Amino acid sequence: MRLETKLKIASACIIGVMSAIAVVPHFLNASVTDVMTNLRTTSARERQYAQLLDYLLDAETGQRGYVITGKNEFLQPYHSALRALPPLLDELRAAPAGPPERRALQDIVTLTNAKIAYSTEVVEVRAQRGFEPAKALIDAGRGKSYMDQLRVLIGGQEAAYAQQRAALRERLAANSELAALISSAATIIDVLLLVALAVAANRGLAKRMKDQQAANDVSAQLRATAALSERRNTQLQAGGEMLQALELAETLDEGAQIVALFFGRLLPTLSGSMYLYRNSRDILERQASWGAAHDPEVLEPLDCWALRKGGQHLQEDAGALTCRHSQQAATGQPRMCLPLVTQGNVIGFITVSGADIGAHAGAVERAWVLQLAEQVALALSNVQLRASLRHQSVIDPLTQLYNRRYMDETVKRELARAGRKGTPLALILIDLDHFKRVNDTFGHEAGDMVLRAVAHVLQQSVRGGDAACRFGGEELVVVLPECPLEHAAERADQLRRAIRALSLTVAGDALSVSASLGVAAFPVNGPSAEAVLQAADAALYAAKRGGRDRVVVATPLEPGDG
Numbered sequence: 001m002r003l004e005t006k007l008k009i010a011s012a013c014i015i016g017v018m019s020a021i022a023v024v025p026h027f028l029n030a031s032v033t034d035v036m037t038n039l040r041t042t043s044a045r046e047r048q049y050a051q052l053l054d055y056l057l058d059a060e061t062g063q064r065g066y067v068i069t070g071k072n073e074f075l076q077p078y079h080s081a082l083r084a085l086p087p088l089l090d091e092l093r094a095a096p097a098g099p100p101e102r103r104a105l106q107d108i109v110t111l112t113n114a115k116i117a118y119s120t121e122v123v124e125v126r127a128q129r130g131f132e133p134a135k136a137l138i139d140a141g142r143g144k145s146y147m148d149q150l151r152v153l154i155g156g157q158e159a160a161y162a163q164q165r166a167a168l169r170e171r172l173a174a175n176s177e178l179a180a181l182i183s184s185a186a187t188i189i190d191v192l193l194l195v196a197l198a199v200a201a202n203r204g205l206a207k208r209m210k211d212q213q214a215a216n217d218v219s220a221q222l223r224a225t226a227a228l229s230e231r232r233n234t235q236l237q238a239g240g241e242m243l244q245a246l247e248l249a250e251t252l253d254e255g256a257q258i259v260a261l262f263f264g265r266l267l268p269t270l271s272g273s274m275y276l277y278r279n280s281r282d283i284l285e286r287q288a289s290w291g292a293a294h295d296p297e298v299l300e301p302l303d304c305w306a307l308r309k310g311g312q313h314l315q316e317d318a319g320a321l322t323c324r325h326s327q328q329a330a331t332g333q334p335r336m337c338l339p340l341v342t343q344g345n346v347i348g349f350i351t352v353s354g355a356d357i358g359a360h361a362g363a364v365e366r367a368w369v370l371q372l373a374e375q376v377a378l379a380l381s382n383v384q385l386r387a388s389l390r391h392q393s394v395i396d397p398l399t400q401l402y403n404r405r406y407m408d409e410t411v412k413r414e415l416a417r418a419g420r421k422g423t424p425l426a427l428i429l430i431d432l433d434h435f436k437r438v439n440d441t442f443g444h445e446a447g448d449m450v451l452r453a454v455a456h457v458l459q460q461s462v463r464g465g466d467a468a469c470r471f472g473g474e475e476l477v478v479v480l481p482e483c484p485l486e487h488a489a490e491r492a493d494q495l496r497r498a499i500r501a502l503s504l505t506v507a508g509d510a511l512s513v514s515a516s517l518g519v520a521a522f523p524v525n526g527p528s529a530e531a532v533l534q535a536a537d538a539a540l541y542a543a544k545r546g547g548r549d550r551v552v553v554a555t556p557l558e559p560g561d562g
């Protein structure tokens with residue numbers, strides 16, 4: 001049964017009982033009034049019978065006093081009684097309680113009349129004939145006989161009314177008891193019903209509050225889930241954008257910038273940094289930071305427990321193992337470090353800190369960071385792979401200078417730009433002197449070593465925008481954008497001197513190296529890459545012919561040449 005139904009039934013019962021309580025006194029009052037009326041009537045009748053007897057006795061007394069004394073004043077109560085008796089008898093006869101009283105009253109009236117007649121006779125005899133005849137009449141006992149019978153009859157009626165009065169009193173007492181009983185019972189029932197009603201209402205209220213609380217909880221959970229789902233969608237979208245951007249990154253530096261940018265959006269409540277191993281793999285460098293991170297710039301692999309364990313490491317409280325780099329950052333908040341692993345190879349790690357990754361509530365956030373770390377590791381490893389492939393495709397493995405293909409592309413590109421901008425572009429062609437002799441004397445490996453040493457000189461000497469390339473064999477080229485012929489000549493001589501200054505030894509034997517250099521420039525030595533290269537090559541040839549270890553600058557074309 002539903003609570004509302006129970007409450008309605010209980011309320012109806014209470015109203016019923018209350019109504020009964022309200023009606024019962026009415027009936028009880030009517031009954032009591034009836035009893036009281038009866039009592040009053042009964043008492044009045046009793047008094048009337050007593051009065052009747054009193055009048056008869058008064059008449060008897062007056063009559064006797066007169067007989068004895070002969071004095072008229074003794075007859076006063078006698079006459080009063082004789083006057084009062086008829087109306088009293090009429091009253092008594094007017095309302096008999098029933099047939100027995102009616103019959104008794106007939107006898108009483110008859111006897112009273114007989115007694116009055118007898119007394120009148122005695123009084124008359126005394127008045128007319130004197131004391132003795134009157135005394136003889138009294139002694140005959142007729143008057144006494146009447147009185148005795150009247151006493152019995154009147155006493156009987158008085159006793160009957162006394163009995164009736166006692167019965168009425170008992171009824172009155174019984175009615176009162178009944179009223180008290182009903183009232184007590186009704187009160188108890190009412191109290192019980194009220195208690196039941198209160199308990200039911202209380203239970204109902206508690207249940208309703210519980211239901212309401214449960215509904216509130218469900219609603220809050222739904223809201224939280226909806227918010228989480230919305231946030232996840234945004235994060236997944238941003239995560240997708242980040243991976244797309246990482247796909248386009250050409251270098252690890254670019255990749256790191258992308259990670260820093262997107263992690264700030266993907267983990268808005270967390271701060272953190274991304275570290276990657278240096279090529280030497282002895283040190284990790286901070287490549288990206290987001291939020292309010294204060295992580296150190298470089299650290300060693302042993303500074304991070306995640307790197308030591310090869311798995312994620314969570315520092316929630318003071319009892320947890322604390323990474324050394326985390327002690328330096330000292331955020332005082334939960335921190336998680338995750339190695340960036342791709343194909344079983346750890347390329348670095350990510351460290352994040354913030355209240356949101358702590359304890360149970362942070363499980364979802366930690367899972368999300370873990371997922372991001374896995375994706376970032378894979379994407380960065382692709383960036384590394386692409387960068388490495390790209391490096392391999394443009395870098396000469398022996399000298400680590402750009403290769404011929406890169407040089408061709410660079411010269412073509414820079415020449416087009418120089419043509420557009422009206423700026424010069426210089427080329428320095430370098431050929432080692434008597435290199436065959438080095439190979440022949442010290443071996444091919446020594447020749448390689450010399451090539452690497454000279455390449456190193458070039459790498460150290462060129463400016464940011466310049467490109468040092470291996471043209472082929474022992475021939476090297478430096479491409480100098482926006483460099484006029486005269487400056488290139490100066491740079492070439494610096495290079496020559498630096499190469500000459502190399503002190504190399506092979507198996508303890510000193511090895512002197514020199515180079516011949518030819519310098520040409522766009523547009524003074526030709527309108528195209530081929531023309532400028534040819535001019536530089538011709539200048540180099542001239543340097544060789546001129547005795548080597550020298551710089552020859554191509555002669556600028558005269559107007560009309562070429």
Ligand SMILES: Nc1nc2c(ncn2[C@@H]2O[C@H](COP(=O)(O)OP(=O)(O)OP(=O)(O)O)[C@@H](O)[C@H]2O)c(=O)[nH]1
Nearest residue numbers: 431432433434435436437439444445447448473474
């Ligand atoms: N070790 C080594 N030798 C190379 C490499 N590429 C080219 N050579 C050698 O460089 C030498 C070039 O010799 P040549 O062209 O005769 O010129 P050169 O001996 O330097 O004489 P000049 O140029 O006239 O001063 C050859 O013996 C090539 O084998 C290389 O990658 N390593």
